[in-house]
Amino acid sequence: MAKMNLLQAINNALITAMEENEKVMVFGEDVGHFGGVFRATSNLQQKFGRDRCFNTPLTEQGIIGFANGLASQGSVPVAEIQFGDYIFPAFDQIVNETAKWRYRSGGQFSCGTLTIRTPYGGGIAGGHYHSQSPEAYFAHTPGLKIVIPRNPYQAKGLLLASIRDDNPVLFMEPKRLYRASTGEVPEEDYTLPLGKAEITKSGTDITLLAWGAQMEVIDKATELAQKEGIDAEVIDLRSILPWDAETVCESVVKTGRLLISHEAPLTGGFASEIAATVQDKCFLNLESPIARVCGLDTPYPLAHEKEYMPDHLKVFEAIKRTVHY
Amino acid sequence: MKDRNHLSNVGLVHEVSIIENGLIDIPMLQILQPDGTPHKKAKVPELDQQLALKIYRTMRFIRVLDERMVAAQRQGRISFYLASTGEEAASVASAAALKPQDMIMSQYREQGALAFRGYSTEAFMNQMFSNEKEANKGRQMPIHYGDKALNFMTISSPLGTQIPQASGYAYGQKMAGEEAITICYFGEGAASEGDFHAGLNMAAVLNCPVIFFCRNNGYAISTPAEEQFAGDGIASRGLGYGVKTIRVDGNDTFAVYAATQQARAIALKDNCPVLIEAMTYRLAAHSTSDDPTGYRSKDEEARWQQKDPIARLGAWLKNKGWLDEEQENKDLEKIRQEVLQELKRVEKVPICKIDEIIEDVYDTPPWHLKEQLSELKKHMAKYPEAYPKTSGRL
Numbered sequence: 046m047a048k049m050n051l052l053q054a055i056n057n058a059l060i061t062a063m064e065e066n067e068k069v070m071v072f073g074e075d076v077g078h079f080g081g082v083f084r085a086t087s088n089l090q091q092k093f094g095r096d097r098c099f100n101t102p103l104t105e106q107g108i109i110g111f112a113n114g115l116a117s118q119g120s121v122p123v124a125e126i127q128f129g130d131y132i133f134p135a136f137d138q139i140v141n142e143t144a145k146w147r148y149r150s151g152g153q154f155s156c157g158t159l160t161i162r163t164p165y166g167g168g169i170a171g172g173h174y175h176s177q178s179p180e181a182y183f184a185h186t187p188g189l190k191i192v193i194p195r196n197p198y199q200a201k202g203l204l205l206a207s208i209r210d211d212n213p214v215l216f217m218e219p220k221r222l223y224r225a226s227t228g229e230v231p232e233e234d235y236t237l238p239l240g241k242a243e244i245t246k247s248g249t250d251i252t253l254l255a256w257g258a259q260m261e262v263i264d265k266a267t268e269l270a271q272k273e274g275i276d277a278e279v280i281d282l283r284s285i286l287p288w289d290a291e292t293v294c295e296s297v298v299k300t301g302r303l304l305i306s307h308e309a310p311l312t313g314g315f316a317s318e319i320a321a322t323v324q325d326k327c328f329l330n331l332e333s334p335i336a337r338v339c340g341l342d343t344p345y346p347l348a349h350e351k352e353y354m355p356d357h358l359k360v361f362e363a364i365k366r367t368v369h370y
Numbered sequence: 371m372k373d374r375n376h377l378s379n380v381g382l383v384h385e386v387s388i389i390e391n392g393l394i395d396i397p398m399l400q401i402l403q404p405d406g407t408p409h410k411k412a413k414v415p416e417l418d419q420q421l422a423l424k425i426y427r428t429m430r431f432i433r434v435l436d437e438r439m440v441a442a443q444r445q446g447r448i449s450f451y452l453a454s455t456g457e458e459a460a461s462v463a464s465a466a467a468l469k470p471q472d473m474i475m476s477q478y479r480e481q482g483a484l485a486f487r488g489y490s491t492e493a494f495m496n497q498m499f500s501n502e503k504e505a506n507k508g509r510q511m512p513i514h515y516g517d518k519a520l521n522f523m524t525i526s527s528p529l530g531t532q533i534p535q536a537s538g539y540a541y542g543q544k545m546a547g548e549e550a551i552t553i554c555y556f557g558e559g560a561a562s563e564g565d566f567h568a569g570l571n572m573a574a575v576l577n578c579p580v581i582f583f584c585r586n587n588g589y590a591i592s593t594p595a596e597e598q599f600a601g602d603g604i605a606s607r608g609l610g611y612g613v614k615t616i617r618v619d620g621n622d623t624f625a626v627y628a629a630t631q632q633a634r635a636i637a638l639k640d641n642c643p644v645l646i647e648a649m650t651y652r653l654a655a656h657s658t659s660d661d662p663t664g665y666r667s668k669d670e671e672a673r674w675q676q677k678d679p680i681a682r683l684g685a686w687l688k689n690k691g692w693l694d695e696e697q698e699n700k701d702l703e704k705i706r707q708e709v710l711q712e713l714k715r716v717e718k719v720p721i722c723k724i725d726e727i728i729e730d731v732y733d734t735p736p737w738h739l740k741e742q743l744s745e746l747k748k749h750m751a752k753y754p755e756a757y758p759k760t761s762g763r764l
């Protein structure tokens with residue numbers, strides 16, 4: 046075991062994958078010699094050469110189109126989009142091409158080997174072009190997997206699983222935690238399952254569900270609730286698509302209550318999808334309406350970031366409302 | 371009727387003959403030599419003393435502002451900054467060749483163009499401190515300026531998006547019969563985006579009076595130009611799209627000024643786009659989040675220091691007798707004082723009231739936003755200490 050931050054864990058996973066399989070290639074804007082703007086790809090070019098770790102021209106559309114071609118050829122591309130906010134120029138390539146390649150060719154071809162890594166989320170004074178959480182746009186796309194780790198241990202295990210999974214995976218990294226989150230990470234190879242949520246704390250009164258950087262917020266709110274005698278069960282969804290309805294529903298059946306929190310705007314956010322499914326499967330077990338604590342339905346602001354964020358106080362208030370409904 | 375058959379002018383050959391990039395050789399306009407003396411055969415553009423000094427003073431101001439704000443960022447007073455050191459001539463001299471009614475659509479390293487138009491020190495500070503006096507209501511990171519009265523479109527972060535927009539804006543100006551064009555700035559990195567190709571092609575086909583102004587400063591964050599494109603820079607692409615093109619020394623105020631002035635005249639008269647590729651160098655870090663020592667040599671930077679656009683114009687002005695050393699130093703001190711004082715003053719201005727959080731998403735806030743705001747205010751009233759910048763003015 047070694048102490049790593051989230052970036053180092055990602056770097057370590059990439060090294061593990063590149064050592065294991067020479068078809069793994071890592072590329073994107075500034076990822077080469079410089080190691081990416083956040084340094085997630087540090088030393089990869091020095092270790093594996095320019096053919097396997099390289100800078101691309103500044104074109105997200107080009108990066109993902111290129112990655113799609115590479116993946117369909119059988120290589121294993123790990124493409125970086127510098128910020129989740131800049132994934133939209135590649136939207137067409139991801140939604141219409143990456144995701145549908147296998148389906149449209151009757152399974153003859155696919156982009157299954159592709160992994161797209163991108164930092165997402167706010168809390169870094171980044172304004173609306175460096176803070177978005179675009180997972181819901183992609184969750185509307187059949188054919189993609191979407192994975193979001195919450196700490197370094199999760200990041201390494203989930204990234205390795207994503208790279209080895211035979212489906213295209215969008216791997217979203219909580220940039221606020223890149224350096225802030227540190228923990229013990231095994232140096233050896235390991236994977237964590239995709240499509241599986243993790244219960245990080247068991248409890249009896251309410252189920253709290255989140256992912257990525259929002260897990261920290263949930264944990265803080267859980268502590269506040271604990272002091273008021275509320276015993277929450279906490280779940281990290283980890284995979285947005287496919288998502289682990291079984292674990293979530295089992296928990297809701299037990300606690301009778303559910304609160305979902307994400308940073309992205311409320312309307313059309315992934316919490317809506319979960320809420321609809323849970324009320325369908327657990328209708329008679331619910332003792333209060335499902336609560337959603339999310340970003341406002343505005344672009345992500347700069348000056349009003351603190352007010353916009355679904356912080357621990359907003360979650361805490363919603364926990365009380367839900368429990369005392 | 372014009373013959374629209376696209377093969378009508380094609381000459382024939384009867385042996386395989388593949389055209390190579392080396393055959394296109396686009397020269398670079400240079401009027402002032404790096405030592406500040408004009409080339410013998412070059413024609414210095416007609417600039418009166420007042421305009422020449424205004425250009426010079428604006429470049430000076432921008433350099434001071436950049437230095438001061440980079441320092442302020444290091445002290446944690448603002449969250450982010452992006453300097454244009456070494457590239458001042460490219461933005462200031464090009465803006466100087468335009469008319470106030472021309473629209474500027476910039477990337478983010480063109481504070482010089484904005485300053486030339488008269489954006490005040492206070493306005494710069496308001497934006498960087500994202501306070502309640504800022505025209506864009508503090509919604510974007512520092513350096514994303516915008517000012518309708520100055521015909522300076524508010525900057526967007528996603529690169530290249532302004533390029534096809536500029537074509538559209540210019541088309542609108544033409545249709546409205548305005549004596550105005552649009553200038554669109556971007557970096558050689560942004561010229562890799564799909565939007566660049568879409569924008570130039572649209573402008574050429576739809577005859578839009580737009581100047582595409584590429585600052586080729588050698589780097590896009592850490593990616594050097596040779597990893598950004600093969601081939602002869604950005605200029606050759608203009609020709610590929612049928613866009614009139616010129617390459618200039620971007621550190622030469624006169625070359626930039628003369629080329630932009632002509633480009634404007636052509637765009638307006640012929641209703642067509644013109645591409646200018648300004649060859650320059652980013653002497654500063656990409657931004658305050660960047661560390662250029664990780665990807666380029668001090669030697670390289672030092673070589674470009676020798677071509678400093680401000681020193682170059684300064685030398686010419688002194689030779690001409692339009693600038694004297696003593697006056698210049700006084701002037702510089704005045705700029706420094708002004709920037710410092712404004713910084714200290716503006717720093718204390720509060721941010722927008724919380725009600726503005728739901729404004730401008732739509733023309734008027736729909737029910738769901740009003741509902742969210744009222745929930746938020748109730749919550750803030752309960753925890754005022756958690757939202758210290760706004761809760762005092764609920």
Ligand SMILES: Cc1ncc(C[n+]2csc(CCOP(=O)(O)OP(=O)(O)O)c2C)c(N)n1
Pocket residue numbers: 074103105127128131134479527528529556557558559560561585587589590591652656
């Ligand atoms: C679509 C998009 N992708 C990535 C970025 C992140 N980014 C910001 S600036 C920059 C480099 C731009 O280089 P260039 O256009 O050459 O301009 P310069 O900074 O050199 O002036 C990058 C990659 C972005 N803002 N937008």
